[in-house]
Amino acid sequence: MLNVLIVFILVRIAAALDVVGWYIDKVPIQMEPTQLPWDVYTHIVVGAPAVDVFGIASCNKTDLTLKFVELGKQHDTKIVWKSGLPQGAMWMLLESPAWTDYKMNFLSSIGRAVSDCGVDGIEFDYECPPTEKGRAGIVTDLEATEFTQFLADVKQAMGGEKQISCDMGVWGVTRGSYPLMFRPWVNVSMVVAGAIDYINAMSYHYSNLLEEPLSWEKDGFILHDIWGLPKARINIGLPYFFRNGTYQEPVWSELSRMCQNIDPNATTCAGIHILSKTDNYQVGQYVKSAGFRGAFPWAANFDTLEHNNTLVRWLQRGLTA
Numbered sequence: 001m002l003n004v005l006i007v008f009i010l011v012r013i014a015a016a017l018d019v020v021g022w023y024i025d026k027v028p029i030q031m032e033p034t035q036l037p038w039d040v041y042t043h044i045v046v047g048a049p050a051v052d053v054f055g056i057a058s059c060n061k062t063d064l065t066l067k068f069v070e071l072g073k074q075h076d077t078k079i080v081w082k083s084g085l086p087q088g089a090m091w092m093l094l095e096s097p098a099w100t101d102y103k104m105n106f107l108s109s110i111g112r113a114v115s116d117c118g119v120d121g122i123e124f125d126y127e128c129p130p131t132e133k134g135r136a137g138i139v140t141d142l143e144a145t146e147f148t149q150f151l152a153d154v155k156q157a158m159g160g161e162k163q164i165s166c167d168m169g170v171w172g173v174t175r176g177s178y179p180l181m182f183r184p185w186v187n188v189s190m191v192v193a194g195a196i197d198y199i200n201a202m203s204y205h206y207s208n209l210l211e212e213p214l215s216w217e218k219d220g221f222i223l224h225d226i227w228g229l230p231k232a233r234i235n236i237g238l239p240y241f242f243r244n245g246t247y248q249e250p251v252w253s254e255l256s257r258m259c260q261n262i263d264p265n266a267t268t269c270a271g272i273h274i275l276s277k278t279d280n281y282q283v284g285q286y287v288k289s290a291g292f293r294g295a296f297p298w299a300a301n302f303d304t305l306e307h308n309n310t311l312v313r314w315l316q317r318g319l320t321a
Helices: 004-016 065-075 089-095 095-116 141-158 188-192 215-226 254-259 279-289 311-320
Strands: 018-021 042-044 078-082 122-124 163-168 199-200 233-237 294-298
Touching: 018 199, 065 078, 065 095, 078 163, 089 095, 089 141, 095 122, 095 141, 122 141, 141 163, 141 188, 163 233, 199 215, 199 294, 215 233, 215 279, 233 279, 279 294, 279 311, 294 311
Parallel strands: 018 042, 018 294, 042 078, 078 122, 122 163, 163 199, 199 233, 233 294
Antiparallel strands: none
16 A cells, blocks of 8 residues: 555656657557556647648547547646648748738637647647758747747637647757757747747757767756756657667667667667667656756657566656656
């Protein structure tokens, strides 16, 4: 009985910190929605509104949303949509007057869509303008302000306690980072003032690589100490996908079968660099001790429940240490 009580207390402590995970529809080895470690995740990002060619959003009752909303209620986990906007539409919404009606239609309809489906918010995965500068991570003050204002407008349109968030890259020279990202993609003053609820930093690092020492600490220092973003609005990312020298990136649920019950300190599996169990624990410790909002393991169902290899459990231990 005492052990059960201790576990319950630890889970409640972890719940004080965000753990935001995406559920990807198509992966090689799928984790059923009911199988997710719901006691760890405070937010699951899944599904999206249906958005027609005019920008009118509605509740999409044919995707996974409604199943997850029910599970979220059972486990006290927030269910968050992706935006539902077509690829490249965000750039057009912000920059093109021809898209003004589309933008206004989206803002005038998204509140009803969110309410009808019962989701708790929307997360925007906008990875810079589709320009040469944008792909290197460069945004202007105006672009950052316009993006942040749009997120604030969506939050207002949803109303109530609904949350708005975004995923944001990090500065760095390694693959997946942005070498010319000398300012954040959001307006810092607006974030400080509460225009959006939180930012997921795409800190997808592998600590065993020589070019990535103290990578999460580097990201935290830049995000907060240099750029001035509040720690209470930052979730630090971790990758549950790994790099094998090509752009075909195996996910942990697939790779872990070849390294069953892997040593906690092992940083390779089948010759591929991985984020170790110990790395997950230490990132969790860092997030908690440094005072960040939480963690962003990407993605929830890239993890595995088998072979004593569940990574997010090690992250949870770090968050509750």
